[in-house]
Amino acid sequence: MAEVAPGSEELVLAFLAEAADDFVSGEAISGKLGLSRAAVWKHVDALRGQGYRIDALPARGYRLVAIPDRLGALEVGPLLNTHDLGQRLHWSDELPSTNDRARELAEDGAVHGEVVIAESQTAGRGRRGRTWSSPAGRNLYLSVILRPQLPPQRAPELTMVASLAACDACRQAGVEASIKWPNDVLVGDRKVAGILTELSAEPDAVHWVILGIGVNLNSAAADFPEDLRVVASSLAIERGQQVPRALFTAALLSTLEQWLDLHAADGFGPIREAWRARSCTLGREVRVDADGGEIAGVAEDIDESGALLVRTASGLLRFVAGDVRLARRVDPAGT
Ligand code: BTN
Numbered sequence: 008m009a010e011v012a013p014g015s016e017e018l019v020l021a022f023l024a025e026a027a028d029d030f031v032s033g034e035a036i037s038g039k040l041g042l043s044r045a046a047v048w049k050h051v052d053a054l055r056g057q058g059y060r061i062d063a064l065p066a067r068g069y070r071l072v073a074i075p076d077r078l079g080a081l082e083v084g085p086l087l088n089t090h091d092l093g094q095r096l097h098w099s100d101e102l103p104s105t106n107d108r109a110r111e112l113a114e115d116g117a118v119h120g121e122v123v124i125a126e127s128q129t130a131g132r133g134r135r136g137r138t139w140s141s142p143a144g145r146n147l148y149l150s151v152i153l154r155p156q157l158p159p160q161r162a163p164e165l166t167m168v169a170s171l172a173a174c175d176a177c178r179q180a181g182v183e184a185s186i187k188w189p190n191d192v193l194v195g196d197r198k199v200a201g202i203l204t205e206l207s208a209e210p211d212a213v214h215w216v217i218l219g220i221g222v223n224l225n226s227a228a229a230d231f232p233e234d235l236r237v238v239a240s241s242l243a244i245e246r247g248q249q250v251p252r253a254l255f256t257a258a259l260l261s262t263l264e265q266w267l268d269l270h271a272a273d274g275f276g277p278i279r280e281a282w283r284a285r286s287c288t289l290g291r292e293v294r295v296d297a298d299g300g301e302i303a304g305v306a307e308d309i310d311e312s313g314a315l316l317v318r319t320a321s322g323l324l325r326f327v328a329g330d331v332r333l334a335r336r337v338d339p340a341g342t
Contacts, residue, residue: 015042019050023061023071032068047207059083076144078124086257091120092151092264093257099123101143103130104207109150112157113207113215119154122260131221134203135330139221142230146241147222151263154215156271159208160312162216163327164275165267166190166204167282167313169218172263173200174285177222179258183307184285188306188315188331190220190252193287196333197240199223220259224250244311279309288331293317297329306331 018040023031036047051061051069058075074082079098087093095118102108102125109123125148131139141148144300155165170190177184182194192200203219223241242250270278283289286309293306296315304319315326 016050017081020081030067030070033197066080082253083256088261089264092260093122095121097123099125101127103210104128104132105148105150106217109152109217113152114313117152121152145225150217150219159213162206163313168266168270169202171281172266175262180242180244186285188288194245199240292334294332295326295329
């Protein structure tokens, strides 16, 4: 396991990355970063040991040729455009669950915005006790630790913020994503991303919230367990092209931070509007599998707390949790 904070190695890498295809002299790097030439060489050597391909020519210096397909701080950090989210990033090759690691870090005093990413999970968790398929090196398994100034009753709003960000990041990657209540991101009828939120709170204060986000980026159909193949998909399957994982991760964290900032400044109103605009649930006949059994109706709206309002034979019902199955789209004009 490696937990990487920004350091000289990351700075050397960022310097090389900025030069793109050009060579940078060892002298220029050492002058700019205040390191000895020997220290620069040591960092280059360490980076090579981690899978970076760096050319070195005596008269010209160093040139970054290829980076490994990995989601550590060295790969994601230089692409980040955030003030808090991911500025401290804990990367592991394998974890039982990134949410579990994030919980340990939160209990140990982690700051707002710390992120845990694993290349694979051996016990990835979904909502309602399900497992989350987490094969190695293909997808994104990420947990963000938040310390929001919110009463605990409003914490579910943050899950909706996360689904907005996940949906937008998928759209930026070129697929027509939408959100199925409560927080599944779909392309067509198939799920590509899900959110698992956990929190610790006392009656009027939240200690921490963990937003666990799983996005199927480069899984092939054969990577999914057989029973999931008809209901799950990946961005690569949908757009017919692999997704650069580090770029996607940085874009997701930047988008998430923008939505979180808006939520902190203006409350749930704009989140609700944006969520509605991306919803594939509203206006549809649905079956809601809640604790009291399955209930059929038409999904009319989400209320000011994010609960789903469903018009049923016995009136308008409000659901704060549950699973939704989508049926046909209802034509409001009745045509
Ligand atoms: C769901 O749709 O049921 C939620 C899925 C959440 C999966 C993510 S992957 C990263 C984080 N770690 C976990 O164990 N679960 C979440």
